[in-house]
Amino acid sequence: MRKEMKVLLAGAVALSSVLWAGEVIDINKGVDNPALIKKEDLGNKKVVTEEQLGYGAASLTGNTPPPKIEYDRxxxxAAKRFARSYVNAPPLIPHSVKGLLPxxxxxNACLGCHMPDVAKSMGATPIPPSHFTDFRxxxxxxxxxVVKEGKVVGKDLKNTTDIKIAKFKKLKKLNPARYNCSQCHVPQANVKPLVGxxxxxxFMSKKQMESSNLLxxxxxxxK
Incomplete structure (x- = not known):
């Protein structure tokens, strides 16, 4: 695994000049396929078949294996970034994760390229400020x-949802709650959408497709 990691990191350094320069792959392009959406509009149908209830063409009662998924990145x-699914959505991993997971x-091999102090030189997306902040x-x-933000739960607060704004605590190091990158960030498989x-x-600006301003x-x- 260490040998693979060294090869991957060396490749990243060699290709760091191939910066994405704002070029992103729009993962939402084409998913609003009119034919797929019309096929799945079950609201006006009197009878809904088993095939229409599932995500595939096979019967739900059959023993059909799932389609083979390729994560060839x-x-x-060397990869272009994927546009975010929505504003401040966790971005998908555009490159191969072979040798980097678990x-x-x-x-945590991710930190070797994505920490803010090295990300630019590696041609990588820097970990955003929100990951260096404690929101709890x-x-x-x-x-x-139990006292939360100076208020007693059950007395001053009926429940914890009464806390509307928590005090942000800026951290000098990565928040441990954000350490497990693959909990939110995942690779994108090369598959066609099954549903429209x-x-x-x-997005209010192109920048929001490429970076986070959550903080x-x-x-x-x-209020």
């Missing part, structure tokens, strides 16, 4: 009572 540094307590409310046990999708992300807008709409 370029090496780190992430363990002692090894301050919680203490005082005289047998009418969802269209409302700047986290309080929008909160």
């Amino acid at each position: 370029p090496a780190p540094g 992430i363990t307590a002692k090894n 409310p301050s919680t203490k046990l005082v005289n047998g009572q 999708n009418t969802f269209k992300p409302d 700047e807008v986290i309080d929008e709409g909160v």
